Amino acid sequence: MKKHLNLLKKAAALSLSLSLLLSFPAMAAWENEHLGPGAAQWIEEQTPEGNASHQPAPDAESHFDVPEDHSVTYIDGQPVSLTNPDGTTEAISLTPQAPPAETAGEPSTPPATETAPAEDPNIVTSGGRQLDLRKPMIALTYDDGPYAPVGNKIMDVLEQFNGRATFFMVGDRVRNYATEVKRMVSNGHEVANHTYNHKYLNKLDAASIRSQVEQCNQVIQEVTGVRPSLMRLPGGNQNATVRQNIGMPIILWNIDTRDWATKNAQKTIDAVLGKVKDGDIVLMHELYSSTADATATFVPQLAAQGFQFVTVSELAQFKGKALTANQVYYSIR
Ligand SMILES: [Zn+2]
Incomplete structure (x- = not known):
């Protein structure tokens, strides 16, 4: 009975936060967004009652x-x-x-x-929330999913702090977790490519590399309507043939939590807290509950320090870096 009550409370809280999130873009909008954050113009719209x-x-x-x-x-x-x-x-x-x-007490002066x-050119809207370009941004990335029991917990925590993550997913898992993967897209997270079968691409020929990339892009697009624009190599394994045949920017990392090896939340927290800085890309994996627990601990602490959690594409956009196909990136500053 008590458990049911808690679940109901959680469901109510989630639906409230979702409705706030969803209502936000309707209240205001960016104009000329394609011109970039500095050129975009904030448009105030009439605030609907109750929003x-x-x-x-x-x-x-x-x-x-x-x-x-x-x-x-x-x-x-x-x-x-x-x-x-x-x-x-x-x-x-x-x-x-x-x-x-x-x-x-003073006479008012009418506005000009x-x-x-x-x-304020430093405040931009992206992924359904506002970001401050003066504050540090990091990209949290989770590989090897989707896996709803962990991925949904990660999103629950991040969304409470206006955070978004990048999920580098294995294509042949995507249909099994379609609901979770659709949530990623609808809530502003980034869906990205981690091959179709988690193959080490440095062991494959060019045609097989291309097939692994394309099949994964296709299934994510089929389920979400969004075609991934970023790739992460399984194991980070690369060679010249790999780099010539991905056809997308290759996103690696500069902070390796080794969460897959330790499966220990505290060790994952220790790899992040006090270590991350503006522009970092953090490697984690979506398969372990210890990784979700670590995320639930370090996200509130980093948020209190002023960190903002952005997708890899947002990081590139707001750092003014155009990502190039077949180039390898470890951090974006
Ligand atoms: Zn992997």
């Missing part, structure tokens, strides 16, 4: 004074707009030099133009 929360600011976020009779709208704990007594709204900028629109939105 944004009106709540007291956490102490750490109280960088501004709220005049009486005004209310502040928060998204993901960040104040985004100020509602005036007459119902009009103004965007809030958190840059230190930007003062509040009015101070209580009614339509000018507050722009």
Whole structure:
């Protein structure tokens, strides 16, 4: 009975966080996103009733004074707009030099133009959440799945902290975990290629290498509608023939947790905490519950230190690096 109650609570919490996540993109949008984060323009849209929360600011976020009779709208704990007594709204900028629109007791100065939105080129929207380009970003990667019992736990934890991961998957497992793999895509994680049968490609000829890559891309596309754009070599094993026949950027890693060998959550945590820095790519595996447990421990701690968890493609995008087919990458800075 108690267990059922806990499950119900968990389900309610998950559905709440999912609905918040899903409602977010409807409230605001980037225009000219293809021009890149620096050129994109933030468009404030009318906030639908009930979608944004009106709540007291956490102490750490109280960088501004709220005049009486005004209310502040928060998204993901960040104040985004100020509602005036007459119902009009103004965007809030958190840059230190930007003062509040009015101070209580002083006559208000109307804004120069009614339509000018507050722009902070350092805040970008990707994967259904906001990222701050000034804060460190790392790419957590999980190989050898999909495997729903572990992968769903990893996503549960990451999504609580606005994190996204990259899953390098073995093609012949994908149909068995179609629900989990669809969740990856719908929640902003990256689905990526780890061959069709986890073959060491340095032992294969060119045609077999190409077939391993293509079959995996096809099954992921068939299940999710998304064709992977990144490849990870099983075992990291490569040679010249491999590098000439992948046809996608080859993503290796610079932080190896060795989670597959130790199957020990604390050792996996120790490989990450205090070690990772901006631009790192962390290698883990989706097959072990110890890896999910480690993720549940280090993600909140790294988030508190300001780290943001991004997909490999996001890391490349926001570091301004175009990834090239058949090139090998260990980190992206
Ligand atoms: Zn592997």
